[in-house]
Amino acid sequence: MSEKNKQTTLEGKIAPRGKVDPRNKLNDLTGKEWNYATRSVIVTAYPVSGPKSLAAEIRRQHPSPKPPQLCRHFVKFFTKKGATVLDPFMGVGGTLIACSLSGRKGIGIDINPKWIETYKKACSFLGIQVQTVYCADSREILKLGLPEVDFILTDPPYSFMLSKERTGEKKKIGKGFEAKPFSTLPQDLGNVDYPTYRKELKKIMALACNRLRKGKYVAIFAKDLSHEGRMTPVHCHIIQDMMDIPLRYKGLTIWYDKTINLYPFGYPYQYVPNQVHQYILIFQKENDVTVPEV
Numbered sequence: 001m002s003e004k005n006k007q008t009t010l011e012g013k014i015a016p017r018g019k020v021d022p023r024n025k026l027n028d029l030t031g032k033e034w035n036y037a038t039r040s041v042i043v044t045a046y047p048v049s050g051p052k053s054l055a056a057e058i059r060r061q062h063p064s065p066k067p068p069q070l071c072r073h074f075v076k077f078f079t080k081k082g083a084t085v086l087d088p089f090m091g092v093g094g095t096l097i098a099c100s101l102s103g104r105k106g107i108g109i110d111i112n113p114k115w116i117e118t119y120k121k122a123c124s125f126l127g128i129q130v131q132t133v134y135c136a137d138s139r140e141i142l143k144l145g146l147p148e149v150d151f152i153l154t155d156p157p158y159s160f161m162l163s164k165e166r167t168g169e170k171k172k173i174g175k176g177f178e179a180k181p182f183s184t185l186p187q188d189l190g191n192v193d194y195p196t197y198r199k200e201l202k203k204i205m206a207l208a209c210n211r212l213r214k215g216k217y218v219a220i221f222a223k224d225l226s227h228e229g230r231m232t233p234v235h236c237h238i239i240q241d242m243m244d245i246p247l248r249y250k251g252l253t254i255w256y257d258k259t260i261n262l263y264p265f266g267y268p269y270q271y272v273p274n275q276v277h278q279y280i281l282i283f284q285k286e287n288d289v290t291v292p293e294v
Contacts, residue, residue, distance in 0.1 A: 112135075
């Protein structure tokens with residue numbers, strides 16, 4: 001089997017590619033690859049060290065780094081080579097590294113210069129070129145003069161989720177993990193209350209979608225919020241808010257991360273789930289978007 005007719009699956013297996021349909025204007029995948037890529041559940045255990053981890057040791061400084069391998073899966077499905085991908089909450093650059101590894105152009109924005117520098121260190125370690133990055137507040141995205149983009153892939157902060165101490169670990173190993181916020185900036189979406197978070201995220205995504213070409217797609221990572229014995233269905237709220245922009249909701253992928261440890265949350269009093277999954281919510285821009293007043 002020639003290299004041209006091979007594909008590497010998410011699990012690292014080599015499989016025959018099949019044929020590319022000339023009618024496919026969305027991506028460079030064959031029918032067989034397309035079929036495999038549209039599974040609604042992805043089960044993975046990406047390496048956390050070594051050359052195959054894609055600088056995970058460096059990127060782990062961030063409280064919620066997304067694996068470039070997983071980001072590449074979505075970049076390759078929703079774009080063709082040479083396309084431009086925007087991440088308005090780039091963090092340590094999982095989306096941008098995925099672009100570098102798949103022949104796409106990436107644009108990243110983050111409010112915290114620490115994460116941008118961490119991304120650059122990861123690029124240096126991997127020997128890849130740094131993509132276009134802006135240290136800026138994504139609320140000001142239209143002032144950056146960005147070009148039109150072909151895809152938006154992003155993992156926004158989850159309100160105050162990472163700013164509070166986690167106590168499940170304390171019950172298991174004798175101490176709780178300290179709060180690890182994205183930054184100390186008051187305007188960071190990781191430091192605001194949940195109602196404010198929803199309003200601001202909706203506005204930022206509407207601004208980002210102003211740079212998205214019509215007919216193209218948006219993918220947003222989401223994780224539900226557990227706080228004081230209550231579960232907030234964050235992914236449902238994001239779907240609702242994005243449809244108000246309006247974007248067309250196309251479905252979701254569930255990412256089951258096999259590397260997540262289990263802790264006795266709620267034990268021995270009440271049910272509190274161990275969330276070993278995240279949602280990747282998929283939307284399509286069909287018409288002009290409306291920037292809401294906040």
